[in-house]
Amino acid sequence: MRDVPSLDITPYCVDSIMNNVSFYAPFYETAISEYDADLYVKTKxxxxxxxxxLRYLPAMFRPRGNVRKYILETYSDLHYTAPDIYDQRVKAITGTTPRLKGASANILRYFNINVYSPALLKEKLISPINKEAKKYYxxxxxxxxxxxxxxxxxxxxxxxxxxxxxxxRGYLIVxxxxxxxxxxxxxxxxxxxxxxxxxxxxxxxxxDEFLPLDYHIDATLxxxxxxxxxxxDAVMKYDDIEIKKTKDIIPPQKKNKYDLTQLYTFQFKDTTKVEKKEDDFSEYRMLPLTKDExxxxxxxxxxxxTTMKVVDTKKKKSAAFWGEVGDFLISDYTLDLYDVGTVKFSPLLNPFLLSYSGxxxxxxxxxxxxxxxxxxxxxxxxxPTIGYNFKRKEFYWKAYSDFMYWPKKRVGFQLNVGNGNRIYSSEVLEDLKNETDTIQFEKYELNYFKNLYVDFMNTWEVVNGLNIDFGLSANKRTSAAKGVLDSINLGEKFSGRxxxxxxxxxxxxxxxxYYYMNGDRKVNLYSKYPTFVLxxxxxxxxxxxxxxxxxRIELDIQYKIPLTMMRxxxxxLGGGMFTNQEQLYFVDFVYFAKNNLPAGWNDDIxxxxxxxxxxxxxxxxxYIRGNMVYEAPFLLLPHLRKYTRSVINERIYVNALVMNQLQPYIEVGYGIGTHxxxxxxxVSNSNWKNFKMGAKITFELFNR
Structure with missing residues (x-):
């Protein structure tokens, strides 16, 4: 902030000034259509x-012994394409950190801020110039x-x-x-x-009126x-800036308005391989080094x-080996295998991959x-994904793979294998149907079956947004334990397999x-409409x-509706049924099943x-089912203030289900999300009579 004497502020109204800033912000947000820039960042x-x-933090390096202070310098090509596409390519790097890693990859988002956007850091922070920001600032x-x-x-x-x-909180100069x-x-x-x-x-x-020239960031982890x-400390040097003309603020309709390839073009240009510079990095340095640096x-x-002279080679190799093992156990690990591919592991020993429900x-x-x-x-x-339930002492696994052999048309095959839920057969259904009220499962000694499933599908996007998948779905079920039903005689139909x-x-x-073309590969992005699956x-x-x-036949419809202010x-909505009921079968729906390895919308709930x-x-x-989640940063907790500032989102859940014996089943919930x-x-209700209460917590740190 400036130190020179200021003018008299009396004639000016802050509300009027902010109204003008909020009015013009949407125009300035999209005023730049494209630019190329050199970005230099010096990190201490x-x-x-x-x-x-500390090793659980992604991108965090292992500190060297008692060394506390480090420096890292990077020089990058940065390309921006409206509305909000940044491509940063590091061309040269030097520093004193092991493996030339920084403190956190998340800090890079601060160099991609459009100050006129209604939200900062990719929808994480509400901007003070947002037109609705007066509610909060x-x-x-x-x-x-x-x-x-x-x-x-x-x-x-x-x-x-x-x-x-x-x-x-902070200030701006307008x-x-x-x-x-x-x-x-x-x-x-x-x-x-x-x-x-x-x-x-x-x-x-x-x-460069609407663009940042330099940054200074003080971050504490x-x-x-x-x-x-x-x-x-960062400096931006612009090589080419394309400013939209007034008539171009609303772009003309293209022949295919859903093809956004032009906006993503830079991402597929050849770039110089990252150079690890030490002695000659000065040619990239846009800020001089201080004496301390x-x-x-x-x-x-x-x-x-000193290390090269003192450390025994054998001990050094041993320490390096166990250091690699330690990295593998307690942090995200990525292996780039030349001509083989890339493998990324989540940490094996990470307590934040646990979840709990009553x-x-x-x-x-x-x-x-x-x-x-x-x-x-x-x-x-x-x-592949594996999991273990400690209450039931059951091990779960599944492996999904897909190979796009004609990527331009999104033609390929999918293979999905795993062990599904342990369930009972259709022999029980007639007796369950005759229950006069909600089923009392405890009075049955249900005979459960283990399951091994294999789904092999060929997929083809016939036209944009319309996929036709066809193949085979196979299940092998074997009895988990020998048992009989107290009130049901299975007779000769039951064979155990x-x-x-x-x-x-x-x-x-x-x-x-909407989509873009990555070379010959079509990459789908998003849609303003729901997805229908039959x-x-x-x-x-x-x-x-x-x-x-x-x-089996099922219909599933899912719709994500972005609202204002990060809401x-x-x-x-969905439903399904088994229509062939003459022989023994298993009621095992695809879109209505207990998922032992869940992956929800913006959470796993x-x-x-x-x-x-x-x-x-x-x-x-x-069955007929419906689910709804309303997510917003401010619902009930702002009134508690200091106790709830760590809450990122609040959520309202409404779930409804209609099926035999449940007409209806309703769940209503409230949740919070933190980092x-x-x-x-x-709270649930069955047939308007039976009430239950439960909770669920999932630890998903660094795994969003």
């Missing part, structure tokens, strides 16, 4: 306090100055009305008449970081008694020389992702599907060894029934 890191848990005019070109410049401080991770921003400084929190970010923008009338302080490099070089107890899951790009942009992906092989067709339609299969006795027959409405007994999923030949966990509490 001070490890104030550390313990073993107070404003104070602190000074008026005469700026370059004679414009008056207003310094306005903004203060949150309540403590929340979605709100920031030029009158044009109402564009010269400086912005704000303090905010994002996940485990707290940061003060200062941005200086170009002067009025220049081509606090995590489980660890503390790391980082200082980031030069000392850090000198100490680093001296430490390297009905299912504790569950732990682990994910692995493998991908490889072949010639002509053909893509292979394999995603059941095989089904079903031809399967799935239609999925997303109207208005799934049908029919098992034929004797076909490929099938021991019985069944027919989102998620909806799901929404879109599913949380306190419904898992035995209900197999108790009826048909450490998601928590929801639910």
């Amino acid at each position: 890191i001070d490890v104030v306090r550390k313990n073993l848990l 107070k404003y104070k005019l602190e000074r008026v100055d005469r700026g370059v070109g004679g414009h008056l410049e207003f310094t306005i401080r903004f203060i949150p009305k309540s403590k929340s991770y979605q709100l920031v 030029s009158d008449k044009v109402w564009s921003i010269r400086e912005l400084e704000f303090f905010g929190r994002s996940e485990y970081l707290s940061a003060t970010c200062y941005i200086r923008l170009g002067e009025v009338g220049n081509s 606090r995590f489980m008694w660890n503390k790391v302080v980082g200082t980031y 030069e000392v850090l490099y000198d100490e680093f070089e001296a430490d390297k020389d 009905s299912d107890g504790f569950t732990y899951k682990h994910k692995i992702k493998y991908s490889r790009v072949f010639s002509n942009d053909r893509l292979l992906r394999v995603r 059941y095989v089904s092989v079903a031809p399967r067709i799935r239609l999925a339609w997303t109207p208005g599907q 799934d049908w299969e029919r098992s034929i006795k004797g076909f490929l060894g099938a021991t019985g027959a069944h027919e 989102t409405l998620y909806t799901r 929404g879109g599913a029934f949380q306190i419904l007994d898992r035995r209900w999923y197999n108790a009826s030949q048909w 450490v966990f998601d928590f929801g509490v639910f």
Whole structure:
């Protein structure tokens, strides 16, 4: 903030100034259509306090012995394409951190801020210039100055009305008449970081008027008694800026308005390989080194020389090996295998991959992702997931893989294998149907079957947004334990082993599907409309060894509706039935099932029934279901202020189900989301009589 004497502020009204800023912000947000820039970032890191848990942080390096202070410098090509597409390519890097890693990859988002956007950091923070921001901020005019070109410049401080991770505090400097921003400084929190970010923008009338020229960021990372302080200084040098003309603010309609390839073009240009520069990085350095920074490099070089002379080679290799093992166990790990592909592991020993619910107890899951790009942009992906339920002492696993061999048309195959839920057979359904009220499962000794399933599907996007998938769905079920039903005689039909092989067709339609072309590969992005899925299969006795027959048909509709001010409405509607009921079969729906390895909408709680007994999923030949989640940063908790500032989102859940014996079943819940966990509490009602209450918590730190 400027130190020279200011003009009299009395004649000016801060509300009027902010109204002008909010009015012009949407125009300035999209004023730049494209630019190329050189980005230089100098990072200084001070490890104030550390313990073993510091290794859980993604992109965090392992500090060297007692060394606390580090420096890292990067030089990047940055390309921007409206509306909000940034592509940053690091061309050269040097520093004293092990493996040239920084404190946190999340800090890079601060260099991609459009100060005129209604939200900062990719929808994480509500901007003080948002047109609805007066609900959450107070404003104070602190000074008026005469700026370059004679414009008056207003310094306005903004203060949150309540403590929340979605709100920031700081100041901005605005030029009158044009109402564009010269400086912005704000303090905010994002996940485990707290940061003060200062941005200086170009002067009025220049081509870079709406763009940042330099940054200064002071960030503090606090995590489980660890503390790391980082200082980031960045300079932007623009090579080419394309400013939209007034008539271009609304772009002309293209022949295919859903093809956004032109906006993503830069992402596929060849770029220079990252160079690890040490002695000759000066050609990239856009800010001079201070004496203290030069000392850090000198100490680093001296430490390297000493280490090479003193450390025994055998011990050094052993320490390196166990260091790699430690990294693999407690942090995200990515292996780039030359000509083989990329494998990414989630940490094996990470307590934040646990989840808990009253009905299912504790569950732990682990994910692995493998991908490889072949010639002509053909893509292979394999995603195994494993989990264990401690209450039931059951191990779950599944592996999904897909290979796009004609990527331009999204033609390929999908293979999905795993062990499904343990369920009982259709022999029980007639007796369950005769229950006069809600089923009392406890009076039955249900005979459960283990399951091994294999789904092989060929997928083809016939036209944009319309997929036709066809293939086979196979299940092999074997009795989990020998048992009989107290009130039901299975007779000779029960053999302890059941095989089904079903031809399967799935239609999925997303109207208005936006996409871009990554070389020869079509990549779908989003749609403003819902996705409709129709799934049908029919098992034929004797076909490929099938021991019985069944027919299943299901409809599933999901719709994500973005609202204003970081609010989102998620909806799901569906139904299904088994139509062939003459032979023994298993009621095992695809879109209505207890998911042991869940993946919800914006958490692992929404879109599913949380306190419904898992035995209900197999108790009826048909179902109709609906789910809704309303997510917003401010609902009930702002009034509690200091106790709830860590809450990122609040959620309202409504789930409804109609089937045999449940007409209806309703769940209503309230939940919160933080950067450490998601928590929801639910109340359910069955047939307007039976009330239950339950809760679920999932720890998903760094796994969103």
